[in-house]
Amino acid sequence: MTKTLLLLPGDGIGPEVIGEVRRVAAALWPALTLEEAAFGGAAIDAEGAPVSDATVARAKAADAVLMGAVGGPQWAGVARAIRPEAGLLRLRQEMAVFANLRLALCFPALADASPLKREIVEGLDIVIVRELTGGVYFGQPRGIAALGGGKRRAVDTQVYDTDEIVRVARVAFELARKRRNLVHSAEKSNVMETGVLWREEVTKLHAADYADVRLEHILADNCAMQLVKAPKQFDVILTDNLFGDLLSDEAAMATGSIGLLPSAALGAEGAPGLYEPVHGSAPDIAGRGVANPLAAILSFAMALRLSLGRADLADRLEAAVTAALDAGARTPDIGGTLGTRAMGDAVLAALG
Ligand code: IPM
Ligand code: MG
Numbered sequence: 001m002t003k004t005l006l007l008l009p010g011d012g013i014g015p016e017v018i019g020e021v022r023r024v025a026a027a028l029w030p031a032l033t034l035e036e037a038a039f040g041g042a043a044i045d046a047e048g049a050p051v052s053d054a055t056v057a058r059a060k061a062a063d064a065v066l067m068g069a070v071g072g073p074q075w076a077g078v079a080r081a082i083r084p085e086a087g088l089l090r091l092r093q094e095m096a097v098f099a100n101l102r103l104a105l106c107f108p109a110l111a112d113a114s115p116l117k118r119e120i121v122e123g124l125d126i127v128i129v130r131e132l133t134g135g136v137y138f139g140q141p142r143g144i145a146a147l148g149g150g151k152r153r154a155v156d157t158q159v160y161d162t163d164e165i166v167r168v169a170r171v172a173f174e175l176a177r178k179r180r181n182l183v184h185s186a187e188k189s190n191v192m193e194t195g196v197l198w199r200e201e202v203t204k205l206h207a208a209d210y211a212d213v214r215l216e217h218i219l220a221d222n223c224a225m226q227l228v229k230a231p232k233q234f235d236v237i238l239t240d241n242l243f244g245d246l247l248s249d250e251a252a253m254a255t256g257s258i259g260l261l262p263s264a265a266l267g268a269e270g271a272p273g274l275y276e277p278v279h280g281s282a283p284d285i286a287g288r289g290v291a292n293p294l295a296a297i298l299s300f301a302m303a304l305r306l307s308l309g310r311a312d313l314a315d316r317l318e319a320a321v322t323a324a325l326d327a328g329a330r331t332p333d334i335g336g337t338l339g340t341r342a343m344g345d346a347v348l349a350a351l352g
Pocket of ligand 2: 246
C-alpha cells in the first residue's frame with residue numbers, strides 16, 4: 001500500500017533541511033508519496049494564515065506529517081491570532097497529537113560539543129514525553145483585560161483532566177518498557193493543583209498497569225537541576241506541556257547535538273503523527289545552506305518507524321546517519337565545514 005508523507009517546510013532553515021529529507025526519501029523509498037504545503041510565516045505570506053483549513057485537512061488525511069520549523073523576525077508584527085506559532089498550536093490540537101517524544105541523545109562523536117563535561121553527557125540517552133495538547137497552552141480562560149486606571153490583568157489557565165494525564169502517562173510507561181524501564185514524572189505538586197492531580201493519576205496508573213516499570217516522582221525545578229548535574233540518571237521523563245517545553249530545550253542543549261535531535265508527536269493508535277526536528281527556525285543562518293539537516297532526516301526516520309510502518313527503512317537511515325558522522329561528516333554547528341547539501345550527500349553515500 002502506498003503511504004503519504006506531508007512535508008511542511010515552514011520558515012527559516014526549515015525549507016533547507018526538508019529539502020534534504022526529500023532527497024533521502026527519494027533514494028530510500030521511491031514509492032512514498034511526498035506532498036507539500038505552506039506552513040508558519042510562509043503560509044501567512046502566501047495564504048493569510050499560518051495554517052489553512054486545507055492544510056489541516058491534508059495533515060489529518062496523510063499517514064505522517066513532517067515539519068521543518070516555524071517563525072522568524074519577519075512575522076514579529078503580525079496579529080497574535082495568526083502568528084506562526086499559532087499555526088503550530090492549531091495543527092497539534094487538530095491532529096490531536098497529545099504525546100510529544102523529544103529525544104535527547106549524545107552522539108559519541110559529539111560529546112565534546114556539549115557545554116557540559118564529557119563524562120556527564122557521554123552516552124546520554126533520554127526521551128522526554130511532553131503532554132502536547134493541554135495544560136496552560138490551551139487552558140481557558142485566558143486573555144489580557146483592562147481593569148481601569150491603566151491597570152491590566154493577564155490570565156493563563158493551567159488545566160488538566162484525568163484522561164489527558166492518563167493517556168500521555170501510558171505512552172511514557174510503554175516507551176520505558178522498551179528502554180531502561182524507568183520513568184521520572186515531573187510536576188510541581190508542592191505548589192500546583194494540576195501537579196497534585198498529575199502525581200495521583202500517574203501513581204494510580206502505575207499501580208494498575210505498569211508496576212514492573214520503575215517510577216520516580218520529581219519536582220520539575222529539581223528535574224531541571226538534575227538535567228545539568230547528572231542527566232544520565234534519567235531514561236524517560238514524563239511531564240506536562242509547559243514544563244516539557246522548558247525541560248526538553250535544556251536536555252537537548254546538554255547533549256551538544258541539538259542539530260541532530262528528532263521529535264515525534266503522536267495521537268491515537270493509527271492516527272498520523274507529527275514529526276519535527278527539535279531545533280527551531282534559526283533565522284541567523286537561514287538561506288545560507290549551512291544548516292544541519294540531520295535532525296530533520298532523523299525525524300523522517302522516526303516517521304518511518306512510528307507512522308509509516310517501515311522500521312526496516314528507519315534502521316537503515318539511522319545507521320547511515322551514524323556512519324556519516326563516524327566518517328567525520330560535520331556541519332558548522334558540530335564543528336565542521338560541510339553545508340546542508342553536502343551533509344545530505346554524506347547520508348546518501350552511506351545509504352549506498
Ligand atoms: C516547541 C516550541 C513551541 C512550543 C512554540 C514554537 C509554539 O517552543 O515546540 O518547543 O512552545 O511548544
Ligand atoms: Mg520550545
